[in-house]
Amino acid sequence: MPDQPSTDEATSRSRPPLVRVVGLGKRFEHGGRQLAVLDDVNLEIEAGDMVSIVGRSGVGKSTLLHVLGTIDLPTEGTIYFNGVDLSRLSAGQLAEFRNRSIGFVFQFHHLLPEFTALENVMMPALIQRVSQSKARERALELLEAVDLGSRLTHRPSELSGGEQQRVALARAVVMRPKLLLADEPTGNLDTKTGDAVLDIFFKINEQFRTAMLVVTHSPELADKMSRSLRMIDGHVEEVGRGHPYRDQAAEDAGEAEVAS
């Protein structure tokens, strides 16, 4: 690989974008064969951007989120975050960066079963050495915001699915991340709970200027975002505002139900 500058050449602009992805590729090796899932993905996300991403099941949406979130490595290309090439960070720096700057919301919440709702939300802050009192204060505020002020001491098994998802959302933003990556966050929720989750997204976006990249089959959600992307054949295409293919989305949603 040729030597690359450690910062984005776009830093010559007054401020680089929050995220700049250049020529990103991801191949999986499986059964002795290479499977190219991401192929020359180019993308910019500015601070505070609200971006939806759609695409058929298996096209690589989750893979893109994992690679952007640095929980999986790309096989080609570069991710710049605030102008810094993430491949230049050590493992320790990368872990610190991930915990402080990125929030994840998965379709399944991955809450810690032996801890209460409050403890689950406090956890990322405590890991980042935020004081106990500050972590508690932030967690309480967020749990109030997601309407779970009366469920603080419940363990995940004592919460409904929608409540668990809202705890997971509060946990994802307790560090006030610069970028929230959400993988079908409303996929398992009824309309009302899904709407409540969306309201929280917008509140967080407003309060902390958190940029969001949200994989969704929901045209209603995509319509509310400021930008929409579509994944096709390993590439990412900008499709402007709103949902590009409402009918396609409904079809995908049906497919996803069967697939998951």
Ligand SMILES: Nc1ncnc2c1ncn2[C@@H]1O[C@H](COP(=O)(O)OP(=O)(O)O)[C@@H](O)[C@H]1O
């Ligand atoms: N660890 C892996 N090893 C091999 N193939 C994988 C791996 N993870 C995902 N894939 C394949 O990559 C493709 C994209 O997967 P994914 O990103 O989960 O799609 P989407 O989220 O769009 O439904 C799928 O065909 C899947 O089978």
Ligand SMILES: [Mg+2]
């Ligand atoms: Mg997926």
